[in-house]
Amino acid sequence: MAKELTSREENYSQWYNDLVVKADLAENSAVRGCMVIKPYGYAIWEKMHDVLDRMFKQTGHQNAYFPLFIPKSFLSREAEHVEGFAKECAVVTHHRLMNDPNGEGVVVDPSAKLEEELIVRPTSETIIWNTYKNWITSWRDLPILVNQWANVVRWEMRTRLFLRTAEFLWQEGHTAHATAAEAIEEATKMVNVYADFARNYMAVPVIVGHKSESERFAGAIDTLCIEAMMQDGKALQAGTSHFLGQNFDKAFDVQFANKEGNLEYVWATSWGVSTRLMGALIMAHSDNNGLVLPPKLAPIHVVMVPIFKTEEEHNAIVAKMEEMKKEIEAKGYTVKIDDRDNLRPGFKFAEWELKGVPSRIAIGPRDLAAGTLELARRDTLTKETVEEAGIGEKIAALMDEIQENIYKKAFDFRESHTIKVDTWEEFKEKIEQGYFLLCHWDGTAETEAKIQEETKATIRCIPTDSFVVEEEGKCVYSGRPSSRRVVFAKAY
């Protein structure tokens, strides 16, 4: 190995942290809870950004940008929202530093105190609805379908790279509609966009469903989500889409004249995914050799490593590689020739495995003479000798195969770790073993809270498109009647 990773079996949590740092994805910064996203990690995030941005535009959305700061008083306007978001946040109180009169450096200038404190946005509903107030007067102004790519800050006490950081990058869609039905349709459409992205690009199978009332976004009437299973059997909420009803537009007094000329409040949604998706991507697929990336999000698809003894061999092999690189790139894939002169091939192999490059081509003098190459794939860690002819098409086919295989592996894992449980004893046992439990629940927040207290498991969602089991049964905890199963799991 290029750099030693802790194994998953030894310490899953340490394995994750090691992987993020050693694969050059991100690292902790000098600022508590804030990460540095390194170029290789950022390149993956850029790919996610580009695909999602295209999907949002295809569904009729436009991007805009709203202020980083939110006046403190805005947060109090929506009662539940302030409870959920106004607590642990970064508060700007002053707008100037001055030279320290007692010595070196700078200190806060006490005369530059803001009249009203500003909060670094933890989410932008309040500032956006305060803006929409001026954008909306008539039904002709609706719908407003706007998305923002931005950084947000939530002062988390315990942080983990990508999964929970004080500052993170995300997108937040904020839409306004004339009818409740249209807003609900929008919220549903967007959670399905997220599911499509997770399944078909991240190769992560997800369950789409509704959150229970206690797990809803602060200020929402309904929260839809996608939930993914990590390799330790824990759930990760990878995206949410909220039907906000009229809570925010009433708080900011946003009304429109309908076709009959009467004033009505609008109906709202918001929806978001964040750099947390990076955590999901890493934990869903990677192994003890490092990162495993689905080709659709990999910054580099093929790494080429020349194997040689003489300068002459080196030059001939690299020339051949340049030729093949062009052929593969013409198919739309990215190739890197690793021609570093100070590292052995085995070291390079391990390093690119660590970084999750989906495939590797090695060529030695004998391959060159025979017109062959060694083609290795990252997902299965297998390799074979293939003819060089038609390498572009071979790589294209291999990328499709890897994309599919990674998804299938994650899907099979989730299938084998999702079970119906009907007794409280079995619940307690299986939840410790890392399963998604399909259980009857009596629908009360009390039961939900007690289950969480006793086992740390929460209701991940009431599923709508996978594991939907509508049947009469009895709550696994209280024994009271229930009409469908929900998904319980421990979660990140």
Add this chain to the structure above:
Amino acid sequence: MAKELTSREENYSQWYNDLVVKADLAENSAVRGCMVIKPYGYAIWEKMHDVLDRMFKQTGHQNAYFPLFIPKSFLSREAEHVEGFAKECAVVTHHRLMNDPNGEGVVVDPSAKLEEELIVRPTSETIIWNTYKNWITSWRDLPILVNQWANVVRWEMRTRLFLRTAEFLWQEGHTAHATAAEAIEEATKMVNVYADFARNYMAVPVIVGHKSESERFAGAIDTLCIEAMMQDGKALQAGTSHFLGQNFDKAFDVQFANKEGNLEYVWATSWGVSTRLMGALIMAHSDNNGLVLPPKLAPIHVVMVPIFKTEEEHNAIVAKMEEMKKEIEAKGYTVKIDDRDNLRPGFKFAEWELKGVPSRIAIGPRDLAAGTLELARRDTLTKETVEEAGIGEKIAALMDEIQENIYKKAFDFRESHTIKVDTWEEFKEKIEQGYFLLCHWDGTAETEAKIQEETKATIRCIPTDSFVVEEEGKCVYSGRPSSRRVVFAKAY
């Protein structure tokens, strides 16, 4: 006119503000000095982003992301930098709000005071060099060629949409090199990337040059810049690229082992452009009818307005437009059919003129019968009847022509407003009339300061690729000897 604009002649400054707001580019927010970038304005910024990002990648750079917050002590590390940047800034002092014990709403929790205040980044040299310290050990780690797209905050007292806002969006490149020569080459390369972008995409002619010492970036050894002329003859600094020498790496102790194994400090650059480019774009080309956009940055290239009386005519015309839209889009241009049923064609014409869409197609029943259309161009406000056949190619040719014409117009304007001036009397007279003045200067900061005091004019740059005049002469102010002319102007 759809929405009344103040004319340039009446009040240039008000014209600009009206235009930004009425063309739906941006607006002031509820947060002092922070703007909302509206979807149409953001779409232009996205185009700028995409082109620049591609240019950065083509020149070998990668993106990354560094924290929003900078520990207060970091700003004091580089002596000049703290003078330049640590003063008017947003200071985070607390990390929690709590319910107001005396009533409604929330207040800052005094128990959640940060040990060290955090500054919302005004620029990221300090946090980045503190990070690079861990990335650089050997010459093999160099160069580091990293760029960041981010928001930054500078607590400006007097703000104007896009030109000077408390929060703005920008990119900042930060590179590390083994030699001074390589860093200087990088700083030069990047200012030329900016010049290329300004000239060939924004259609804005710019002067490339060095800043005088007093106008340098705080902490730089040399600042290169691009300077553009606005329609009032004032200059706008549109981008800067700095050779930082070893100031920041010494402040953060970043050394590398060279090939001989000896420790050396690295050599640094930083370079950036911001949403200020939007201001330059608007002010360089627009007129009293509204925005004029160069096709290469226009979100919509062609707007189509149907002109009809009957439902039947309407349907036939819109069907034809849909057909033409496909043909034009196949050439890579964006088309919008404005089929709103509550507005007259004249109103629509004015609205799309205001928004700067480069060309407009109107079709009435007679055009439809004759296979013709009315094609109007925004830059010249002219229109002609053309055959519908080959519309895709016609639009493609027209877009090239408009792009070129807009550039030429701005170029000619600058040429006619740039003059050599050799006497102080003429200097004072011409600077008031809105000229770039090519003058001899004695090279001292004193003279520069006095000229600024008396006329508000500053040295925009010591040009390196336009208006380069190397000749012996006498300083326009002090009469002392000088070996080349520099550019003086009033500036935004």
